[in-house]
Amino acid sequence: xxxxxxxxTLVSSDDFSFIVLRSAACLSGVIRRMLDPACIIFSHASxxxxxxxxxxxxxxxxxxxxxxxxxxxxxxxxxxxxMYYNEKHRDxxxxxxxxxxxxxxxxxxxxxxxxxxxxxxxxxxxxxTAA
Amino acid sequence: MASLAGxxxxxxxxxxxxxxxxxxxxxxxxWGVLEKAFLEIHTKNASALSFEELYRNAYKIVLKKKGxxxxxxxxxxxxxxxxxxxxxxxxxxxxxxxxxxDSTSGRSLTTTAEKKDSGEKFLRELxxxxxxxxxxxxxxxxxxxxxxxxxxxxxxxxxxFAKSMGLFRDQILRKPARTEMPILLDxxxxxxxxxxxxxxxxxxxxxxxxxxxxxxxxxxxxxxxxVEDEKLYLTAFETEFLATxxxxxxxxxxxxxxxxxxxxxxxHAKRRIDEEGDRxxxxxxxxxxxxxxxxxxxxxxxxxxxxxxxxxxxxEYMVDNDKLQELGFVFDLxxxxxVKKTELTRAIQKIVMExxxxxxxAAVAASATSAAPGTTEEQxxxxxxxxxxxxxxxxxxALKWSEDILxxxxxxxxxxxxxxxxxxxxxxxxxxxxxxTINSFSRSSEYISLFIDDNMKxxxxxxxxxxxxxTLEKAIILLRxxxxxxxxxxxxxxxxxxxxxLNKSQxxxxxxxxxxxxxxxxxxxxxxxxxxMFKDMxxxxxxxxxxxxxxxxxxxxxRTRVDLGINVLTSMTWPLEAFRGGATADEDQGNxxxxxxxxxxxxxxxxxRFYNEKHSGRKLTWQTNMGDADIKAxxxxxxxxxxxxxxDINCSTYAMLILLLFNDLPAGASLAFEEIQxxxxxxxxxxxxxxxxxxVAPKTRFLVKEPMSREINPGDRFSYNENxxxxxxxxxxxxxxxxxxxxxxxxxxxxxxxxxxxxxxxIEACVVRIMKQRKVLAHTALLxxxxxxxxxxxxxxxxxxxKKIESLIEREYLERVDEAAVPSYRYxx
Numbered sequence: 001x002x003x004x005x006x007x008x009t010l011v012s013s014d015d016f017s018f019i020v021l022r023s024a025a026c027l028s029g030v031i032r033r034m035l036d037p038a039c040i041i042f043s044h045a046s047x048x049x050x051x052x053x054x055x056x057x058x059x060x061x062x063x064x065x066x067x068x069x070x071x072x073x074x075x076x077x078x079x080x081x082x083m084y085y086n087e088k089h090r091d092x093x094x095x096x097x098x099x100x101x102x103x104x105x106x107x108x109x110x111x112x113x114x115x116x117x118x119x120x121x122x123x124x125x126x127x128x129t130a131a
Numbered sequence: 132m133a134s135l136a137g138x139x140x141x142x143x144x145x146x147x148x149x150x151x152x153x154x155x156x157x158x159x160x161x162w163g164v165l166e167k168a169f170l171e172i173h174t175k176n177a178s179a180l181s182f183e184e185l186y187r188n189a190y191k192i193v194l195k196k197k198g199x200x201x202x203x204x205x206x207x208x209x210x211x212x213x214x215x216x217x218x219x220x221x222x223x224x225x226x227x228x229x230x231x232x233d234s235t236s237g238r239s240l241t242t243t244a245e246k247k248d249s250g251e252k253f254l255r256e257l258x259x260x261x262x263x264x265x266x267x268x269x270x271x272x273x274x275x276x277x278x279x280x281x282x283x284x285x286x287x288x289x290x291x292f293a294k295s296m297g298l299f300r301d302q303i304l305r306k307p308a309r310t311e312m313p314i315l316l317d318x319x320x321x322x323x324x325x326x327x328x329x330x331x332x333x334x335x336x337x338x339x340x341x342x343x344x345x346x347x348x349x350x351x352x353x354x355x356x357x358v359e360d361e362k363l364y365l366t367a368f369e370t371e372f373l374a375t376x377x378x379x380x381x382x383x384x385x386x387x388x389x390x391x392x393x394x395x396x397x398x399h400a401k402r403r404i405d406e407e408g409d410r411x412x413x414x415x416x417x418x419x420x421x422x423x424x425x426x427x428x429x430x431x432x433x434x435x436x437x438x439x440x441x442x443x444x445x446x447e448y449m450v451d452n453d454k455l456q457e458l459g460f461v462f463d464l465x466x467x468x469x470v471k472k473t474e475l476t477r478a479i480q481k482i483v484m485e486x487x488x489x490x491x492x493a494a495v496a497a498s499a500t501s502a503a504p505g506t507t508e509e510q511x512x513x514x515x516x517x518x519x520x521x522x523x524x525x526x527x528x529a530l531k532w533s534e535d536i537l538x539x540x541x542x543x544x545x546x547x548x549x550x551x552x553x554x555x556x557x558x559x560x561x562x563x564x565x566x567x568t569i570n571s572f573s574r575s576s577e578y579i580s581l582f583i584d585d586n587m588k589x590x591x592x593x594x595x596x597x598x599x600x601x602t603l604e605k606a607i608i609l610l611r612x613x614x615x616x617x618x619x620x621x622x623x624x625x626x627x628x629x630x631x632x633l634n635k636s637q638x639x640x641x642x643x644x645x646x647x648x649x650x651x652x653x654x655x656x657x658x659x660x661x662x663x664m665f666k667d668m669x670x671x672x673x674x675x676x677x678x679x680x681x682x683x684x685x686x687x688x689x690r691t692r693v694d695l696g697i698n699v700l701t702s703m704t705w706p707l708e709a710f711r712g713g714a715t716a717d718e719d720q721g722n723x724x725x726x727x728x729x730x731x732x733x734x735x736x737x738x739x740r741f742y743n744e745k746h747s748g749r750k751l752t753w754q755t756n757m758g759d760a761d762i763k764a765x766x767x768x769x770x771x772x773x774x775x776x777x778x779d780i781n782c783s784t785y786a787m788l789i790l791l792l793f794n795d796l797p798a799g800a801s802l803a804f805e806e807i808q809x810x811x812x813x814x815x816x817x818x819x820x821x822x823x824x825x826x827v828a829p830k831t832r833f834l835v836k837e838p839m840s841r842e843i844n845p846g847d848r849f850s851y852n853e854n855x856x857x858x859x860x861x862x863x864x865x866x867x868x869x870x871x872x873x874x875x876x877x878x879x880x881x882x883x884x885x886x887x888x889x890x891x892x893x894i895e896a897c898v899v900r901i902m903k904q905r906k907v908l909a910h911t912a913l914l915x916x917x918x919x920x921x922x923x924x925x926x927x928x929x930x931x932x933x934k935k936i937e938s939l940i941e942r943e944y945l946e947r948v949d950e951a952a953v954p955s956y957r958y959x960x
Contacts, residue, residue, distance in 0.1 A: 033273040034182040058182035058270075067183055114190060116276060 009065040016073030024083040029116035034060040185274040198282025213302035258343040338414040380430035397460030400431040436474040458550035480564040487568025490535040497528035533582035566612040580622035671698040758784035782864035801850035819843040902958035910954040
């Protein structure tokens, strides 16, 4: 755990692997917490040191790999696409909408709910497309 | 991905392929998985667990609307864990020494080291338990994120993290350690307080342990609502802490006051305050810093300030011994708790007043001893004459008084600058008490004027401009404090008058400098008359020169003609009565016509004519009692071997007149006192005094008196002293009572009476001025207005104002307004 690798692997239920930038993946609150024990939010900075030594975190943190048993490759691809889209346009203005295929939007909605994407716009966009 | 290509306007939305959680799940099975995992987490074996799996399980349960069930189970699980494992572990460390803490009687049974040791163990364990709990719960919370996000928010439950923190509080801290025992929280508080106490007593403690426990208390709330100001730290610990600290510092302060001196006390208090600040940063919570500081300040300073100042080694001692640094400490301390520095101000004021009173008393005592039998002018004169030091002791006392007051002021100014950081409040207080000191002494105006007089006559000799300036500045400082400025003016005028006419002043330019300083300080009107006096002097000089050239032009080559130097003085500006000795009150000398010998009279009439030519309509009154004359006198046996020798004699006009009488007298003849008086018409008292200096004083005994006695009595006879001898060519006949000295009692009464009279006029003028402007004014308003307007000159007496108003009403300048609600006056034009 000395250094955190720059890329992480996301694996779908049908065994598609996506290697994404850690910073992009951490858009999802769930992925962030899975991978990053240091992200555990503490009210007291004095405790952080002991936290890091006490826990190695979960399996995911050790292997830098996340398996998602309930997300298909197709959806996960879209999710990854969104992650990079968000990474790219993080501070931009007048960002073009991301293209979301309508037939995927329900599944995307659920996935985004599941993954707790910090940025609400994936949910928002999925909803827009669904409507 | 084929569908991506065939996307059209009515593309079909694919239903979720296989509902994320639509396959039936068994709650108990899922919970079983979770519970097992939780146990692993609590035993620090989390690394084998898959976050995703746990998360997915919790997610499923929540999706199945079993969130409440899950929530409850988790809470139950935590509760059980805390109660069964953690609590036991912590309680086990409550060793006997710690349990003694609550009973003070048991304290002696355990040594401090033991207590400290076991206290630290307990604190360490509790910290460990708390940290574990936090870590585990944050992991749990992460896994149960979906529940928090969906269930807790929907059903308004506190997040599972908060809930578990509450559980920790209830299960660990709020549970009695063992049955019949106080709850752990109280024990913890006591242990921490005990450790802090040790710290205060100088032992080293593990601050980080306490800090961690304090952090725990800060992280926990009194209720599950997590209200910000109901942290356990605030509700359970801080109040206790403050109360104990107050106790501690109260006893410590009392002990210190009893046992050590004020300087040590100050340094100690300062150190304690800093220490508490540090302690809050390193051991407790920052938020407590201002509170504990207040407590310490209250206990060590506010409640003790009075005691501290009044200690034997208190402020008075410090002032006496010039302990500037310690005074500075006292000031710092007081400044912390009181912007106004009330206590210190009061103490300093008291000291200043006391020291001032001492100076005044010393002056009074000095003057009393010197003129014990009665302070009349004549007796003082006697002494002045006999004593080698010609200066009157009373005058010396007056000068000493002024010097001392200045020294006092310097001293406190120094203290104020160096110890009190030039604090404004204290400056005001110092100024006030200085003013009080000066004004409480009724003769201060006279003394200050004498002080200036003395400096003008001798003080400024051999001094640089800067030194002279600082001397003058000092005088002005004294003057600034003085309330009865009009009285001062009277005295100053009198003293200035003598200086000018008798040429006693060292430097006219310094005199003028002084006047201009007064002008700046007290305003134009104050110095008006003083300046007029100077103007008269200059005019007189011109006049004398003018007269001289006038005489020369006349071509009167009479060698025997007497030269005349003249001072023409405006009668209103010069306090000429200053020259009439103490006996003046009885006789009116002004009207007595002095008889001049022909040679002198010719000069006099000559000048009168000259003056009247220049200024018509002015009346010259000759003040013969103030003049002096230079005479060349030849004595038959004055020189060596009895040869005749000529001396230059400088004497008063009267003495000249007397001596001239003997010019015409045949050798051996004598004149009686009455004869002399008849021939000159000099008032008896002046005559007696002049004869005294001519016939009694050893160095200027030009006349021989019959009988030989010190006193001049009617019937005494005087004759020319043929045997007069002196080694000096120039002889100055002592002008009696020429110097400025303290007034005698009667003289003072007169001055005061006169001053009161003039105050009366000033008040009347002021009242009229005000009423003229306001037309109608209430009584109190008029009084106040008058007092404010006059305060620059003196402090008017209310009764006097009332009397003057009465008199103005009588003279129909004012009338009472009958219909007014409050007593009022109307101005009658």
